[in-house]
Amino acid sequence: MSDWRKSAACAGYDPELWFPGNSQLMRREAIHICHTCPVMMQCRKYAETNNQICGYPLQGIWGGKEFTPRKYRRRIPR
Incomplete structure (x- = not known):
């Protein structure tokens, strides 16, 4: 993993x-913080190219976008 995480706006917040x-x-608070982040696009790109972390499906808010496991995506209203 690259050094972009060290510059992330979320670094000082509760994960x-x-x-x-x-x-x-x-959700709104997290996305607001993401939109102030200097490495938002690196974070989103990381999430889009890594569908699993430590063997678990990627989920949560990354780079201002919410990721959910595929089997649950249809249940979330847009």
Whole structure:
């Protein structure tokens, strides 16, 4: 993994914020922080090219975009 994570705006926050579950408030806050991040696009690109992390399906908010496991994607309203 590259050094872009060291410059991420999310580095000083609780990681749970990027896994909001059903909380719209947490989701909005995380995405707002992402949009202030100098490495937002590197983060999103990493998520788009890595569909698994430590053997688990990628999920959560990465680079201002929410990723969910494929089997659950249809259930989330757009």
